[in-house]
Ligand code: SF4
């Protein structure tokens with residue numbers, strides 16, 4: 001069985017994100033990129049599958065940020081091949097463009113399962129997986145939290161999350177695209193010595209892509225949430241803020 | 257009792273992590289006396305207490321030991337190591353090696369610990385906060401806290417603030433007070449600020465040797481950029497590591513814990529200690545300042561210098577002090593340990609403190625106020641005992657708090 005894991009790096013919110021002087025984009029100098037969290041889960045699920053059934057795991061990553069560490073980490077976790085997709089783009093493109101890039105990279109390759117994170121911080125509506133499946137003309141299931149193989153490699157049984165604490169088991173004909181919500185276990189830890197060892201010998205393949213078409217949706221303005229009518233902003237030390245909140249609650253008779 | 261001078265620089269290079277194979281010969285000198293297990297505050301909860309673990313390893317029952325709870329329950333209190341008649345490095349050698357073995361085999365480790373290690377890899381601190389924010393606390397210190405990279409001149413004292421006192425609220429408050437004390441003493445000091453990274457004590461003891469080496473390389477590189485006469489440190493764990501382990505990898509510094517640095521300046525400090533505190537205080541020897549580096553007297557000298565302080569001792573003090581239960585990686589394994597241990601060490605220790613009749617438990621390690629305050633609540637001593645860092649007590653008496 002062949003599994004493709006498609007990943008991208010997103011701005012690390014811990015390091016903070018600034019809006020640039022045009023007010024239309026994130027300032028690239030303010031950003032440090034890290035692997036998108038649910039993509040990390042997609043990789044973990046692929047490696048877990050490989051541990052249960054013989055499989056080959058190949059990871060493909062877009063080239064925003066420092067990707068080599070992430071790709072080496074994937075090799076250390078159990079990926080068999082890692083490929084850096086050279087887009088020549090400085091910032092993360094829209095999901096339509098990402099989906100087209102991934103689709104073009106997978107063109108002519110044969111995979112039974114294509115896993116990607118169900119969402120990312122720049123894709124909270126989780127459109128990437130569905131778009132990609134559309135371009136590849138394959139079935140898609142999102143919010144997946146468990147993948148098992150049924151009958152060799154022609155069918156997978158996947159668990160999908162529903163609201164209200166429900167889940168459903170679905171049969172999916174392969175090949176298929178799956179949007180991973182969470183792997184069955186948290187992504188594994190790779191000791192730094194192991195990572196450094198892998199880095200010394202790692203082979204990271206690169207694949208050029210043709211320049212993507214211009215974006216059809218343009219960002220007009222990017223901004224932080226503004227104080228609206230009816231919003232009360234608290235400030236001060238934690239103790240002061242706490243007493244302001246308590247004060248507000250008792251004023252509104254929410255507590256006595 | 258004399259004050260420790262700037263300690264001599266260690267000369268002898270030695271193995272950092274005696275691998276189990278190379279350590280085997282050394283551990284053959286184990287006479288199976290059982291002193292380690294008898295001294296171990298966690299022995300009862302361990303699947304195999306240290307003596308038994310050593311025996312099993314020598315018998316080749318490696319997997320049983322590695323898969324047991326033993327590697328993760330040792331709190332690195334070092335009691336076994338200072339008492340072992342064969343001077344075997346149980347806490348610094350054997351246990352980190354066992355934990356490293358768990359990781360090397362790709363076995364899952366505790367999630368809280370994993371998060372702390374990942375954060376340290378990414379951000380240089382276990383909390384996962386941007387290193388850019390390291391010196392935020394200094395903005396409200398009320399006195400200038402110069403940052404090395406901006407100062408562009410040599411300083412007398414480089415203060416390595418470390419993670420907890422840089423990022424945790426209580427630790428930050430204590431850092432501000434220490435800055436004021438240094439200022440009042442006219443010390444020419446600076447901090448590293450955003451360039452500072454975790455020194456790696458917890459990572460090393462957790463068995464994450466690669467991460468530890470990565471941190472050491474980076475820290476030695478940063479420190480080599482600047483000129484300073486000596487280093488002072490707030491966190492005893494990091495102090496111990498910088499003092500005893502860094503020299504093996506080329507990082508030799510004159511380094512002191514803050515309590516020793518202040519005790520050396522007691523003559524200058526005494527006239528500033530104006531306010532009478534009228535408190536009965538008992539002092540908790542942290543493992544890293546006590547058993548590991550023998551700073552037993554300086555903290556007590558500082559406390560006795562405060563007017564109105566009566567110092568009383570707990571049953572277990574100095575060399576036999578009971579660990580707070582948060583040494584090494586166990587600071588991140590609270591949940592794991594709580595599921596396996598009936599009486600938490602911090603609770604036991606707080607009961608000892610309460611039994612002295614003291615109303616203040618004084619500490620000199622940034623992890624302890626939070627740990628012991630929690631234990632004070634759990635053991636129902638809330639009205640009786642408060643936990644205060646020596647820095648807080650000094651600052652109060654100096655009326656700069
Ligand atoms: S104290 Fe030392 S010699 Fe005695 S059993 Fe423990 S390891 Fe062996």
Ligand code: SF4
Nearest residue numbers: 296330331333334336
């Ligand atoms: S260091 Fe302390 S907790 Fe660890 S084995 Fe030795 S005595 Fe026990």
